[in-house]
Amino acid sequence: MAKELSIENWQDNIQGGIDYLKEYGTPTAWEIYRSYYRNDFSKGHINKPKYSVALIYSILRSMIPKIYFTDPKVHVLNQKPGFYIQSKIVQKIDNKLIRGTKVKKIMKKAIQEASICGTAPILSGFDSEFGYSPDWRKKIEDEETGLQRFIGGTVTMFDENTGYRLEYNQNIKPGTPWVLNVKPEFFIVPYGYSDFDTVPWVARLYIRPLEDVKNDSKLKNTANVKANGMSTYNFSQEARLHQKLPDKNYGDYCFLWEIRDLKRNMLYIMQDGYDKWLYNDIDYLGKFGNPYFELTFNPDPTNFWGISDAKMLEDQQLAINETRTLHIEHRRIAKLRFLYDENVITDEEVQKIMTEDTGAAVKCNGAVRDAVYPLQPYVPPDFNIDVDAIRQDAREISGLSRNQVGEYEGGRQTATEAQIVNVAAQIRVNERRDQVADLLTDIVQKYNKYIFSEWNVEQVEDIIGDDGNRYWVKFQNKEIESDYTFTVDPENSMPTSTQQRRQDAIMLAQYLQSSPVVQQAVQTGQPIPYNFAELDRYVASQFEHLPVDQIIPPRAGWGNNPEQPLPISEVEKQIGQNIQAQQAQGGVPVEGGA
Secondary structure (H helix, E strand, O other), X not given: OOOOOOHHHHHHHHHHHHHHHHHHHOHHHHHHHXXXXXXXXXXXXXXXXXXXXXXXXXHHHHHHHHHOOOOOOOEEXXXXXXXXXXXXXXXXXHHHHHHHOOHHHHHXXXXXXXXXXXXXXXXXXXXXXXXXXXXXXXXXXXXXXXXXXXXEEEOOOEOOXXXXXXXXXXXXXXXXXXXXXXXXXXXXXXXXXXXXXHOOEEEEEEEEEHHHHHXXXXXXXXXXXXXXXXOOOOOOHHHHHHHHHHHHOOOOEEEEEEEEEOOOOEEEEEOOOOXXXXXXXXXXXXXXXXXXXXXXXXXXXXXXXXXOHHHHHHHHHHHHHHHHHHHHHHHHHOOOEEEEOOOOOOHHHHHHHOOOOOOOOOOOOOOHHHHEEEEOOOOOOHHHHHHHHHHHHHHHHHOOOOHHHOOOOOOOOOHHHHHHHHHHHHHHHHHHHHHHHHHHHHHHHHHHHHHHHHOOOOEEEEEEOOOOEEEEEEEOHHHHOOOEEEEOOHHHHOOOOHHHHHHHHHHHHHHHHOOHXXXXXXXXXXXXXXXXXXXXXXXXXXXXXXXXXXXOOXXXXXXXXXXXXXXXHHXXXXXXXXXXXXXXXXXXXOOOOO
């Protein structure tokens, strides 16, 4: 049995993780890179440039929309035969959870953090943000039976005495899985570990109001906890921002370390300088593995912390700022200047020329041609050439062409040449998009582990069966628990126009109508193997302004409303009967049952 470590041992472990982060993650540089992203160059430089170009911002903002999924969805298949209904239910639940828990927003922010800092951690959980156990589930009295039953979640995010909130993330709800972003500088792994799949523990730092910590029923030994304003983990301005929280908001704040001991399946919560555990118990969700995910586009060959895109573009960012600053200074120097003979033209008369008036009459006492000597202005043309070269270097580093960052690439190209360039440019973008797709799949798989274990109250969902009918199905978590495979459509991240989607849908409908399979079925009198009712619905759904459900209402099967759902076994039986009836009628859909 693994020996349990003391709070002093864990403080040493945390310090080792901080040292690892400081030495190889360079968090002090991350705040500088974030400043570059804001087009703020006051940090990390002796002299602020007089003219700056938002190069890092423009490249990252061009890259992020190409990587994240505009409409993230998963397609679910079961690895066991006979689990068709379960796959439909799980797919419906998963896609609702993706939308309801703001997974798209979480992934978009993770992509931005991974581009700026190199590595973006994401934490998953169930029910409460600061720890969960089924022992805390709330019981209520069943109105029909009078017996106590669970509600499917806890209410530990509320104060037991006052009912006030102790947690404020609106995307975290009782009895529901969730994910949230963790700031890279507030995330720790053991010193020297480079593979995230092999770490024995992970930890994060978070800040909570002191009052909420004392009132949280999940925590213990909170009577003597003091507001520490800022932890010793203070090495960047981004972290020092929290130091002002007590000054700018009413109340005190404290920083807490949350440690997930994957070796012993324990969850610890402690405060810097405090000699007692605030939480020290079994990590109930630890049986599902490491709750954290990480997104790293540019892995480092030797350590955990990835290589930042902003770091790779830093030299180009500073170079283009310097070039533009020199350019504007030369333009100022190159303004019209002249020498004049003060015996011929007085100072007062010269001032008439220096005004913004469109015309000026100057008195001269002598030969003007001999009294005035103009200085020829000159701005070297190399500045624009240098800027183009710097931009080209930045595009090569990021793997983006001029067209992909929103610029027009000049010159004539054949269609084949354009296709070759486009395919080559998409290789690195596709690699990142694939990583984001893997991240989405990992999140959904973790969600399913949580709900298969913890959704122990009856649920109801509607599905469309193979017979084209809509069914409301009731089920328990164990009825849908199985091994599923998930696929993500990478094209969901591509900016496809509405017109293109409509055209594709219409072309699909036209092809299926005249397909050899359909023609053979018609000639031989066999049932048509395609569900044309669903095809019509799919084509109509591409016209977003049309009320599709009113024009093509789904046919109601048994269990046709949430108040009268059917169990899975009854739905399977009904779908089978309807399909047989459809085949007997030559593939004509059967309304509402056989």
